[in-house]
Amino acid sequence: MKQSPLPAGCHDIKGAANLLGVSEKKLFKTLREMGWLYTGTYKDDPYHNTPRMTARLAGWVIIQKKGYAAPYNELVTIFYNRTLITQRGFNELKNRMYQQPTPEQKHKPKQKLRKASQIEKILTQHNVTTATQEREKALQEMRKLGVLN
Numbered sequence: 001m002k003q004s005p006l007p008a009g010c011h012d013i014k015g016a017a018n019l020l021g022v023s024e025k026k027l028f029k030t031l032r033e034m035g036w037l038y039t040g041t042y043k044d045d046p047y048h049n050t051p052r053m054t055a056r057l058a059g060w061v062i063i064q065k066k067g068y069a070a071p072y073n074e075l076v077t078i079f080y081n082r083t084l085i086t087q088r089g090f091n092e093l094k095n096r097m098y099q100q101p102t103p104e105q106k107h108k109p110k111q112k113l114r115k116a117s118q119i120e121k122i123l124t125q126h127n128v129t130t131a132t133q134e135r136e137k138a139l140q141e142m143r144k145l146g147v148l149n
Contacts, residue, residue, distance in 0.1 A: 009087040010062065016085050020097065030097065036061055037083065050081050060089030 006012060011019065017027040028049055031037045036055040040048030051061040063081045070076040085093065142148045 004066070006084065007062070007064065010064075010084040011087075011090055012082070012084055016090055016093070019090070020094065031061075031093075034093075034096065036089075046080075049083060051083055055089070058089075059086055060092055061085055 006015075013024055013027055017024045020027065022030075028037065032039050032049070036052060037049050038047045038052055051063060055061045056063070062084050064084050065079060066082045067077045067079040070078050139148065
């Protein structure tokens, strides 16, 4: 089967995977995790690994309609969608895959954890104080009723 040329400035998944140094399977998985490709809702979903509208509108990926003659009848053409990554999308993908965290990004989660633990500590102290106060009130009421001496 003769391979048709790619549109200018586009990469197919195989070519993009070779340029990024990953397998095609890994690249498809990464694109699905990033939300660029549709995962499919059932087995053999025809939309599996096709671009989502948000990625298409951003100009990162496009669809190329392809077709071939059916093996059982040359008059019948079987059509399918081919996912292509634009140059803009390839640059964005490369930045996201190999982005090194900046010093600010490295420290933010620790600060969030520290703040969360401080808030949890305050809430725990408040709950302990509130629970102790409620217990004392209940004991006083029971003494008034004569249940406790």
